[in-house]
Amino acid sequence: MTIAHIQGEEYTIEYEPSSHTVAFRGTVRLQSSDEYAPITELLQTAHSEANTTGQLTLDFRQLQFLNSSGISMISKFVISGRKQDRVPLRVMGNQEIYWQQKSLANLQKLWPKVVIEIL
Amino acid sequence: MTNTVVTYGYWEELEAVPSLGHYSMSLDAHHLVQFWRRCSLSSNFWSRYMALWVPTPPAPGHLRREAMEHLLSYLLNELFENCAKFSGGPFQRINYAAWIQAEGMVFELTNQIVPAAQAPFATLIEELLTSDLDELYFQRLEASAESNASGSGLGYLTLMKDYGIRFGFRFSPLTSESITVGVQAHVALKEL
Ligand SMILES: Nc1ncnc2c1ncn2[C@@H]1O[C@H](COP(=O)(O)OP(=O)(O)OP(=O)(O)O)[C@@H](O)[C@H]1O
Ligand SMILES: [Mg+2]
Numbered sequence: 001m002t003i004a005h006i007q008g009e010e011y012t013i014e015y016e017p018s019s020h021t022v023a024f025r026g027t028v029r030l031q032s033s034d035e036y037a038p039i040t041e042l043l044q045t046a047h048s049e050a051n052t053t054g055q056l057t058l059d060f061r062q063l064q065f066l067n068s069s070g071i072s073m074i075s076k077f078v079i080s081g082r083k084q085d086r087v088p089l090r091v092m093g094n095q096e097i098y099w100q101q102k103s104l105a106n107l108q109k110l111w112p113k114v115v116i117e118i119l
Numbered sequence: 120m121t122n123t124v125v126t127y128g129y130w131e132e133l134e135a136v137p138s139l140g141h142y143s144m145s146l147d148a149h150h151l152v153q154f155w156r157r158c159s160l161s162s163n164f165w166s167r168y169m170a171l172w173v174p175t176p177p178a179p180g181h182l183r184r185e186a187m188e189h190l191l192s193y194l195l196n197e198l199f200e201n202c203a204k205f206s207g208g209p210f211q212r213i214n215y216a217a218w219i220q221a222e223g224m225v226f227e228l229t230n231q232i233v234p235a236a237q238a239p240f241a242t243l244i245e246e247l248l249t250s251d252l253d254e255l256y257f258q259r260l261e262a263s264a265e266s267n268a269s270g271s272g273l274g275y276l277t278l279m280k281d282y283g284i285r286f287g288f289r290f291s292p293l294t295s296e297s298i299t300v301g302v303q304a305h306v307a308l309k310e311l
Pocket of ligand 1: 068072243273274
């Protein structure tokens with residue numbers, strides 16, 4: 001069985017295999033890239049399970065805060081997705097959350113196949 | 120060891136500048152490391168506190184209060200995290216200070232490092248202050264994706280590139296074993 005859920009003190013990260021979506025909620029401000037490793041693993045699992053004809057969705061609409069180490073982790077995941085070029089990525093953001101307005105577009109610059117929907 | 124104070128970037132002598140309000144707080148770096156959430160907690164408190172200086176609605180062309188609160192929380196969390204991660208040597212004191220001015224806010228965080236840590240940090244600062252930020256940002260990410268290196272090195276870059284925050288840095292020798300690092304972040308009330 002794949003791990004589908006990471007529960008932290010101030011956040012949850014949930015992988016829903018049926019819709020190929022990983023949803024982030026709360027505040028993710030972990031201390032080091034080691035602490036981010038389980039999240040990367042979850043993302044890689046979701047990526048490997050997505051159909052090549054479909055897409056993988058990262059849902060950030062309820063992610064209030066992410067620190068720069070977290071931005072780095074997500075960016076590296078996007079770069080690895082680009083290198084494998086197996087499944088396109090969709091990123092869902094929230095217009096009301098300021099960091100997303102400011103920083104999510106960087107992901108598309110890393111890989112033009114990233115589709116960003118800020119609602 | 121050098122006895123001189125070295126300053127980089129946008130540094131202001133804030134005691135000499137008129138301000139509408141001044142705040143400060145003193146912390147122990149070990150205590151932030153011990154409970155990492157203290158970084159986030161401190162940044163959330165001060166971001167909410169300081170954002171109340173922004174009237175609703177804001178002056179034309181200025182950031183809205185909620186946006187300012189968000190920006191400050193991201194900024195201060197990065198600065199507290201850096202103080203927690205990179206303090207070194209016999210002294211572990213962190214000082215937080217903030218000033219509200221007519222056109223912006225200034226935050227100054229200080230921590231101590233061992234003298235040997237000054238040169239590599241200074242090299243990095245010079246790179247940040249002289250490079251094309253967009254280029255440096257993507258270059259860093261591609262390089263760290265290759266190397267699997269642990270430190271991500273995106274903190275100041277995101278703050279400068281995505282939020283237009285201006286930084287100043289200062290190294291002041293404290294004892295033969297310790298140097299005080301000051302980081303000043305200048306945040307404009309205007310939306311950039
Ligand atoms: N307060 C500080 N005292 C000593 N060294 C510092 C301090 N702040 C930053 N540095 C040095 O500057 C580097 C860059 O800092 P920056 O915040 O940009 O990245 P990071 O902390 O390594 O990673 P990230 O912030 O993305 O998690 C750090 O790796 C560290 O070597
Ligand atoms: Mg940092």
